[in-house]
Structures are given as structure tokens and as C-alpha cells.
Amino acid sequence: MMPKIAILTGGESSEREIALLSSQFITTQAKRFFSVDVFDFPQDLPRFIKDQAQYVLAIPVFHGRGGEDGQIQGFLETLKTPYLFSGIDGHSAGMNKVFSKLIAQSIKINQPGFQIILPGEQIRFSQKSVVKPYDNGSSVGVYIVGSQIELNHALETVFKLSDKALVEEFVAGEEYTVAVVDLKKKPQALPVIWIKPKKNSFFDYKSKYSDNGADEVCPAPIDKKLSDQLQQIAVKIHQTLGLKHLSRSDFIVKDQRPYFLEVNTIPGLTKNSLVPKAVKTADLDFGLLLKDWVETELKKRVR
Missing domain, CATH: 3.30.1490.20 (ATP-grasp fold, A domain)
Structure with a gap:
């Protein structure tokens, strides 16, 4: 019998719609290895509390306030339910753009004023x-x-x-993003993606989640020195903020100089999202990554 996993999604933030789409991708991948039930919060909250003991682990798939800021993670820790992705501290640091910028500043990472x-x-x-x-x-x-x-x-x-x-x-330059995944318990940067919005001046909500909203080139057509630099910064942010399993850092590059913008602790995972493209380019299998993360978390509970 396959282990039972609970996928928690929805929420009440302005990013609810995207969270539901991301959860569809996660559900498809998780079903390859686990028995999966999906809970749409907040309406399914009572049902999850009632049934939570039957699940070996929860996967929170939320974007924005309430789910990506440490609140849902605190709720799961209160229930003593293991979960994927970063903990309370990592999510709260990543979601608070000011705090994450101050952390980046403290480790000498270049960013806009x-x-x-x-x-x-x-x-x-x-x-x-x-x-x-x-x-x-x-x-x-x-x-x-x-x-x-x-x-x-x-x-x-x-x-x-x-x-x-x-x-x-405002820094006028080219937009890039770098996903980081924990691979064999060590953070690994995926190939850099170059983002060029087709209609808007920057990679806004519409560009991110509409078909053909932007040209997203992976791997980015940049020299190895710049690519390595972007990847190193993304890994450094991931490690310094104490992030787990998955993150994505966004950058502007002007005159070959990277400017760190922000980090996403549960980046979008829709069919138009950047992380699945980077995973594919790296010849990795997202479902197998998910399986490895789940098994790693469950082994911690056995010790």
C-alpha cells in the first residue's frame, strides 16, 4: 500500500488561483508514488484536522500570505505533522521582502537600493x-x-x-531567475532562465501565468562566468535563509552585474511556471525529487 500524503492548497491570499494551479502539478507528480488527498483551505480545514493522523506527511502548496509566510507551517508543527518545503523561519524570512533584503545585505549580495x-x-x-x-x-x-x-x-x-x-x-537590465533544489540533501542550482516579457515592461502577474506571456529561455544565453555567479548567489540565499527542498531567486543583470531582487520559498508550479522548465533542462524528474524529499523528511521522524 502506498503511503498517504495530504496536499494542502488554496488559501485566502491574492495568489489563491495560482496556488490551486500549482497544486494540480504537485498532485500529478505525487500520485506516481503516493496515495494523495487534496485539501482546499480554508473550507477543508476541519476535514484535514479530523483526518490528519492518517497521513504520513503534508505538502503545503500555497502562494502569498497565510501559506508562504510561516503560518501554515506553524499550524502543521502544532499538529506534529511532517511537511515539505521550508520551515517557519525560512518562509517568514523569504516572504518578508524587507527582511530578506536585509539578510542579503548582511552577506554582501548586491541589490537595488x-x-x-x-x-x-x-x-x-x-x-x-x-x-x-x-x-x-x-x-x-x-x-x-x-x-x-x-x-x-x-x-x-x-x-x-x-x-x-x-x-x-529601478535597475534597467535583463531579468533572470535561478531555482535551487535539494538534491541528495545538498542544494543545487538549476540552469539559469532568461526572462523577456513580450508585452509588459517587466515579468508581472500576467506575463508569469498567461500562455506566451514572456520568452523564457533555459538555459539562458549568457557566458559561464555570469551563469555561475547567478547560481552561486541563489544557493547562498537558499542556505543563509535556511530554506529547504526548493526555492527560486530572481535577479536583474545590468552591465554583467547581478542585482538580487527576491526569493520565492514556494515558487509557482503551474504548467507555465519557471521551475518545471529548469528541472526539465537539468534532466531531472520533479516527481523523483518530490519522492526523495518526502522520504528524507520521513527518515528524520524514524530517528
Whole structure:
């Protein structure tokens, strides 16, 4: 009889729709090796609490607040249910863009200049900037602003999504992303992906999740020195934040110099997502990776 796995997904964040799509991919891969039940939170929460003892492990597949910020992980630890992906600390550090940037700063990783803005604070426009919520993913609520009017509008909108805004220096360059997977318990960077949005000026929500929203070239057509540098930074972020199993770091490169933007602790796993493409390019099998991660976590429980 195959071990029983619970896949927890949905949630109430602005990224709920993407989480449900990601869970479909995870479910398909997990069913190759495990008996799987899917729970759509919050409506299936009572059912999961009632039945959770029959599952050897849970796989949380959430994006955004409530599921990718350490809350669901804390809930699972309270139930003493093993789970995949990063723990409370890793998720909360990755989701809080300000905190992850401060950590990156402390280990000398280059990144755009930034400041934190609270509701009611006055900020004068001084240069082209990127405005985003400090704790959202999937590029939800991200604006590139080029004037005081645009800045004011962006902040007004962002404060509807979050209680803090991050205003970053705009760096004009090429976008790249690097996924990191734990392979035989050691983090390994997958091939670099070059991202070129077709219609929008950056890799926004629409570009990420629509068919043909962007050209995504894997491996990226860049020299080995730059590729190695991006991969090394992604692994360093993964290790420093204490992330597990899977992460994805995003970058801008200008004049051959990488700028770290953010890390995703449960990156998108839809049919249009970047991680499955990188896994395939690396000649790896995502289902086997998943199986290895589950078995590794279960072995820890036996000790």
C-alpha cells in the first residue's frame, strides 16, 4: 500500500488561483508514488484536522500570505505533522521582502537600493522606482513609477494589499531567475532562465501565468562566468535563509552585474511556471525529487 500524503492548497491570499494551479502539478507528480488527498483551505480545514493522523506527511502548496509566510507551517508543527518545503523561519524570512533584503545585505549580495514606506508617510519622487507590497508574491501589486503622480497612485494601491510598501531603485537590465533544489540533501542550482516579457515592461502577474506571456529561455544565453555567479548567489540565499527542498531567486543583470531582487520559498508550479522548465533542462524528474524529499523528511521522524 502506498503511503498517504495530504496536499494542502488554496488559501485566502491574492495568489489563491495560482496556488490551486500549482497544486494540480504537485498532485500529478505525487500520485506516481503516493496515495494523495487534496485539501482546499480554508473550507477543508476541519476535514484535514479530523483526518490528519492518517497521513504520513503534508505538502503545503500555497502562494502569498497565510501559506508562504510561516503560518501554515506553524499550524502543521502544532499538529506534529511532517511537511515539505521550508520551515517557519525560512518562509517568514523569504516572504518578508524587507527582511530578506536585509539578510542579503548582511552577506554582501548586491541589490537595488530600497526604502520602507508606511501608510501616511510622505515620499518625494526622485528617480524611476519599483513599488511593491513588502509581503506579496507572483508580482501582485508591483508598479514601475516614473513620476510623483504615479508614485502616489502606486503607494495608495499597495497599501490596500499590505501595511508596508517597498520602494526600490529601478535597475534597467535583463531579468533572470535561478531555482535551487535539494538534491541528495545538498542544494543545487538549476540552469539559469532568461526572462523577456513580450508585452509588459517587466515579468508581472500576467506575463508569469498567461500562455506566451514572456520568452523564457533555459538555459539562458549568457557566458559561464555570469551563469555561475547567478547560481552561486541563489544557493547562498537558499542556505543563509535556511530554506529547504526548493526555492527560486530572481535577479536583474545590468552591465554583467547581478542585482538580487527576491526569493520565492514556494515558487509557482503551474504548467507555465519557471521551475518545471529548469528541472526539465537539468534532466531531472520533479516527481523523483518530490519522492526523495518526502522520504528524507520521513527518515528524520524514524530517528
